Structure formats: C-alpha cells, structure tokens
Amino acid sequence: MEQYRNMVARILKETSIPEDDIFDFESSPHCNEFNQAFKFYDEAISRNAHFGIEPHLLFYKKSYSINAAATKENEHYIININAGTIVHLMERFKPENVPLNDEYADFQNLLDVSIANLMYNTALHFTFYHELAHLIQKSDLLDSTLFERPDTVSRFSIERHILELDADTFSSLCVGTHLLQYARQCFGENMDCESIKKLIVVACGSALLYLLSFQSNALPIYYEEYTHPHPVVRISCVVFHIVGYCLQSLEEYQLELDIQDIVKEAMSFAHSISSNGNDRSIIEQYQEIIGQEAHNIEAYIRKTRIIQETTTSLSAYKWNQEVRRRNR
Incomplete structure (x- = not known):
C-alpha cells in the first residue's frame, strides 16, 4: 500500500481533490487486485511519459458505479478509476x-x-x-x-x-x-x-x-x-x-x-x-x-x-x- 499512500498524499497536497473522494482499498477483500492494478497502471503512465503527460496522478475514486475519468489540474495529468469498476469486472468475469x-x-x-x-x-x-x-x-x-x-x-x-x-x-x-x-x-x-x-x-x-x-x-x-x-x-x-x-x-x-x-x-x-x-x-x-x-x-x-x-x-x-x- 505504500506506493498508493504516497500517491494519495501527493494528490491531497497538489490538487483540489478531496480526501473523501479517494478510495482506500486496504480493508477491501479485493485489496490485492486493487494494488496490483494500481502498480501496473502507474508504471504504464510512466512508460508513456514521452507523450508529455508528467507529472501524473492516479487513484481509485470512492464510487461503486462503473466509470473512469481523465482530467488535468495544476499541470498534473490525472486518471481516476471508480472502485466499482474493479469490483464489477471481477464479479462479471x-x-x-x-x-x-x-x-x-x-x-x-x-x-x-x-x-x-x-x-x-x-x-x-x-x-x-x-x-x-x-x-x-x-x-x-x-x-x-x-x-x-x-x-x-x-x-x-x-x-x-x-x-x-x-x-x-x-x-x-x-x-x-x-x-x-x-x-x-x-x-x-x-x-x-x-x-x-x-x-x-x-x-x-x-x-x-x-x-x-x-x-x-x-x-x-x-x-x-x-x-x-x-x-x-x-x-x-x-x-x-x-x-x-x-x-x-x-x-x-x-x-x-x-x-x-x-x-x-x-x-x-x-x-x-x-x-x-x-x-x-x-x-x-x-x-x-x-x-x-x-x-x-x-x-x-x-x-x-x-x-x-x-x-x-x-x-x-x-x-x-x-x-x-x-x-x-
């Protein structure tokens, strides 16, 4: 969880995204899946840094619907994925x-x-x-x-x-x-x-x-x-x-x-x-x-x-x- 916690700290410091919007998956029964996906996609954004999308931020939104979004704030390139997206896809498949x-x-x-x-x-x-x-x-x-x-x-x-x-x-x-x-x-x-x-x-x-x-x-x-x-x-x-x-x-x-x-x-x-x-x-x-x-x-x-x-x-x-x- 340390990598995700560090990311959350950056988000709270450098953007207007409220803490209540960020999903903390540590106590989730799907903690491992959330963590693996976060590390994989965080690295994927870094691998695409040559497209000029740094600094980047990535987090799970505290929402149980299926959605995701991209935005930019304070020169930070941000992706959020609803927690419900992971859970829904895991259940569906x-x-x-x-x-x-x-x-x-x-x-x-x-x-x-x-x-x-x-x-x-x-x-x-x-x-x-x-x-x-x-x-x-x-x-x-x-x-x-x-x-x-x-x-x-x-x-x-x-x-x-x-x-x-x-x-x-x-x-x-x-x-x-x-x-x-x-x-x-x-x-x-x-x-x-x-x-x-x-x-x-x-x-x-x-x-x-x-x-x-x-x-x-x-x-x-x-x-x-x-x-x-x-x-x-x-x-x-x-x-x-x-x-x-x-x-x-x-x-x-x-x-x-x-x-x-x-x-x-x-x-x-x-x-x-x-x-x-x-x-x-x-x-x-x-x-x-x-x-x-x-x-x-x-x-x-x-x-x-x-x-x-x-x-x-x-x-x-x-x-x-x-x-x-x-x-x-």
Whole structure:
C-alpha cells in the first residue's frame, strides 16, 4: 500500500481533490487486485511519459458505479478509476460466471491463466488505456474532465466523438499489444492462426460485453447525436483495430484472419458465456442492429476516420509517429 499512500498524499497536497473522494482499498477483500492494478497502471503512465503527460496522478475514486475519468489540474495529468469498476469486472468475469463450451475449455487448457482472467484484464486494460489516451490528446476538454460513461447525454459534438473514437483506437492498440505479448509468451514458435484467433475472440468478446453494459446502449442507435458515439459504433471500431493491429504485427506468420468472421465468433462466444438473460438479450439486440445498420455504421466510421487520420493532436496519430520514430 505504500506506493498508493504516497500517491494519495501527493494528490491531497497538489490538487483540489478531496480526501473523501479517494478510495482506500486496504480493508477491501479485493485489496490485492486493487494494488496490483494500481502498480501496473502507474508504471504504464510512466512508460508513456514521452507523450508529455508528467507529472501524473492516479487513484481509485470512492464510487461503486462503473466509470473512469481523465482530467488535468495544476499541470498534473490525472486518471481516476471508480472502485466499482474493479469490483464489477471481477464479479462479471469470475470463472464460474464464464461457462465455456468444449472448444474453449480445451483452448483454456493450453493457457497459463483462465479465460475469465483474460477477459477481466482486457476490460480493465481497455478502461485504463482509454483514459490514458485522453491525457495524451491534451484537448481543452481535459480541463473539465472527460468521463468514460457520462451520467447525462448532452448535445452532439463531433469533436467529442472524435476524441472518444480516438481514445478507443489507442486503447485497442494497447490491448492488441498486450494480447500479442501474451501469445508470444504462451505459444512461442508454436503460435498458429487458430490460437491467435481464439485469443482475439476472447478479447473482443470481453470488450463487447463491457461496452454493451453502458447505459447509452439502451438508446436506439444514433450517429450524430450526444457526446459519445453509440456503443455499437464503438465496438465495431474496437474490433477492427484489435484485429488489424494483430494482423499487421504478425505478418511473418501469414495468418488468415477475417474481421467479419471474428465479429461473428466474438458475438457467439459472448452469447455462450452469458449466464444471465440480460447479457444474452443485449448481445442478441447487438446482432440485430449490426444486421440492419452495417452500411450506416461503416459510413460513419469512414467519415470520422478521415478526420482522425489528419488530426495530429490525437493519441493514435502520436502512437503511430512514435512507432515510426523507433523503427528508423
């Protein structure tokens, strides 16, 4: 706890964040999980210091809802994750809450962790890296705090949509990086197309269940409305970028991975592990929307991608520039 206590002391000294807003996880039954995640993400921010996001602060907010936020105060770059996010994801992805069919049970036997654990880490990584992207963007909106799940749906802003889709892109690249690091560690030279495909399906299934749990998913699909893109649009972007990154990074393996096949299998996998009617219902609704709105979703993604690719302040643009610099 010492590292977290030191961080809290800095927060109280250097910002206006009240002590009552900060979650002290020492007495939590999930103390180890909170501590491990904090140390991992604190180090992750430091590893990205070259994007000019230091000094940084990171803490858990004393809230049992599912949310996270990025902000800037007194020249400090700040991420907070609601304590409820950790607890919810742990509960949702307990092994007993992720019933596997024979195919994925056999695949799990090839891994050194459970598929439930992979799904928990994917969803949590996605949350954190999305907020890290907002820090890297350094938009003017950062001063007023950017939330992952807004409590209200305000009027449409193309700037906000672009920021959110860019943060999803950056987060997908980071999730893809972790996925491939794990694949190389787990399979080594025995890595094959089927193993990679199943890992990607598990990761995309986790992101699918997480994003579809957002309150805004209850709204009919929309495009140029509200501050955040509809979760169905976001999922399409996330899957595209995770698969695309993995294919590009594994060119030497000449893998044949089809995005549409992975989307279908991710939906099927997520449906198969859903142990309650609500989860199954939202996945079935997602499948129906995808069937009806595929053309409109693709058109909106193309439109926003043109803006993303030419906006140098965005996190994915900066990521790509850094990759090019390192490969010179």
